[in-house]
Amino acid sequence: MGRLSDKCVIVTGGANGIGAEIVNKCAEHGAKVMIGDVMDEQGEAHAAELCEKGYDVQFQHLDVTDRNSWKECAEAAKAAFGKLNGLVNCAALSQRCQGLDDMDLDWDWYKLIDVDLTGPFLGMYTVIPYMKEAGGGSIVNIGSVAGLTAQCGTNGYTASKGGMIALTRAVAIQFAHDWIRCNCVCPVTTVTENVRKIFEQYPEAEAAERADCAYPRLGLPEDHANATVFMLSEEAAYVTGQTLCVDGGYTAK
Ligand SMILES: NC(=O)c1ccc[n+]([C@@H]2O[C@H](COP(=O)([O-])OP(=O)(O)OC[C@H]3O[C@@H](n4cnc5c(N)ncnc54)[C@H](O)[C@@H]3O)[C@@H](O)[C@H]2O)c1
Numbered sequence: 379m380g381r382l383s384d385k386c387v388i389v390t391g392g393a394n395g396i397g398a399e400i401v402n403k404c405a406e407h408g409a410k411v412m413i414g415d416v417m418d419e420q421g422e423a424h425a426a427e428l429c430e431k432g433y434d435v436q437f438q439h440l441d442v443t444d445r446n447s448w449k450e451c452a453e454a455a456k457a458a459f460g461k462l463n464g465l466v467n468c469a470a471l472s473q474r475c476q477g478l479d480d481m482d483l484d485w486d487w488y489k490l491i492d493v494d495l496t497g498p499f500l501g502m503y504t505v506i507p508y509m510k511e512a513g514g515g516s517i518v519n520i521g522s523v524a525g526l527t528a529q530c531g532t533n534g535y536t537a538s539k540g541g542m543i544a545l546t547r548a549v550a551i552q553f554a555h556d557w558i559r560c561n562c563v564c565p566v567t568t569v570t571e572n573v574r575k576i577f578e579q580y581p582e583a584e585a586a587e588r589a590d591c592a593y594p595r596l597g598l599p600e601d602h603a604n605a606t607v608f609m610l611s612e613e614a615a616y617v618t619g620q621t622l623c624v625d626g627g628y629t630a631k
Contacts, residue, residue, distance in 0.1 A: 380408020381611045385516075387464030388455050390414045390442055390501060393421035395570035396520065397468035399599035400606050404466075405433035407607050412455040414440030415469065434459070442469050442497030448504040455508075462508035463515035464610050467498035467542075470520070473535035481533065490534030495541045502549055506558060514557030518609045519546050520602065521564040523625050539564075543621050550619030559618035561609045566625035568597035592627025 387404055391397035392413035404411050405428050413435065415421040421437040428435040436458050440451040455462045471493045476486050498519055509515030524532055525539030543562050550560040567573065567587045577584035587596060605624045608614055623629045 380406075381607060381613065382464075383408035385409040385464045385610055386412075386455060386459035386462050386512075387466060387610065388412045388414050388440075388451060388462065388501070388505065389466040389468060390440060390497070391469030391520075392466075393417040393424055393437075395572060396565065396568060396599045396602050397466070398424055399603040400466055400468060400520075401428070401435060403600070403603035403607050404464075404610065405431075405435050407611070409464065409610070410434040410459040411436070412451065412458065413437045414442070414451045416441050440469075442467075442501060443492045445500055445504070448500050452504050452508055461512040462505060463512040465501055465505045465509075465515070465517045466520065466606055466610070467501050467517070468520040469497060470494045470538075471535075473532040475531040476533075477531050478533055487534045491538050491541075494535065494538035495545075498542055499545060502545075502560070506549075506553060506556075509553075509558050510556050515559070516610045516614070517546075517549065517558065517560040518606045519543075519560070519562045520606070521546075521562045521621065523564050523566045523623060523628050525562075525564060526621070526623070526629055546621065547619045554618060559609075559614065561614070561617060561619070562621045563602055563605045563609060564621055564623045564625065564629075565602045566591060566597050566623070566628040568599060568602065570599055590628060590631075591625070592631055595626065597624065597626065 392401040393415035425435045425437040438454040441447045522539040546562040
């Protein structure tokens with residue numbers, strides 16, 4: 379029996395980066411996984427690769443900002459797996475470092491809030507009825523240490539991640555009596571393929587990020603995937619409304 383063998387989970391942003399690793403770990407621990415992402419080709423390929431290894435992973439196009447797209451994704455997961463009792467809200471856009479005075483409002487505020495905060499909200503709004511029907515569930519919102527600490531020039535991102543942490547608590551309290559848990563996992567700078575390319579271009583950025591971290595390395599996608607598996611699993615049966623910083627001590631400083 380895997381740690382997630384009774385779990386049927388949607389992972390948004392599961393085509394790339396941290397989300398892709400969350401999909402891998404969920405599958406390895408026995409979950410049935412629906413990848414929901416706008417990167418269709420990459421998401422399909424990731425699901426196919428895992429299916430070849432014998433895991434039950436499918437892909438459904440999902441734009442997290444679109445209510446109908448969420449409904450289609452939840453219906454597809456229920457049709458494929460028979461129920462839906464897990465949701466990982468990982469899809470997000472990153473903010474360009476742009477001061478308040480020279481922000482592009484359309485992108486750096488409205489778009490960021492739409493994808494990074496309204497998107498996860500719509501996910502919970504859509505999926506919670508399916509969780510009630512399944513007799514309970516677990517939601518894991520992937521936040522950021524940026525939601526807890528000030529970072530210069532990341533207004534929309536910081537606000538969306540801070541909002542996500544607050545929303546996590548509100549949802550946890552509202553649905554505790556339905557056996558639905560809701561927690562937030564907050565990564566620090568994490569070396570995904572995209573971040574690695576940025577560091578290759580700007581080695582000084584990597585040195586600065588490392589200097590900020592208490593632990594002598596930056597985050598890895600598997601650090602957050604492991605924390606997410608814990609939050610989805612019955613090992614976390616009495617954990618709800620919490621924010622778990624997976625940050626090598628960044629927020630402890
Ligand atoms: N990588 C880091 O350093 C870091 C640090 C702190 C927090 N995080 C958080 O971790 C999560 C994953 O980050 P990542 O670095 O792996 O990102 P990434 O850019 O590698 O992947 C994000 C995924 O989200 C998808 N996506 C974007 N917009 C979407 C939409 N509208 N609908 C559906 N899918 C959409 C993308 O296609 C992509 O697959 C994010 O929530 C991010 O804020 C990352």
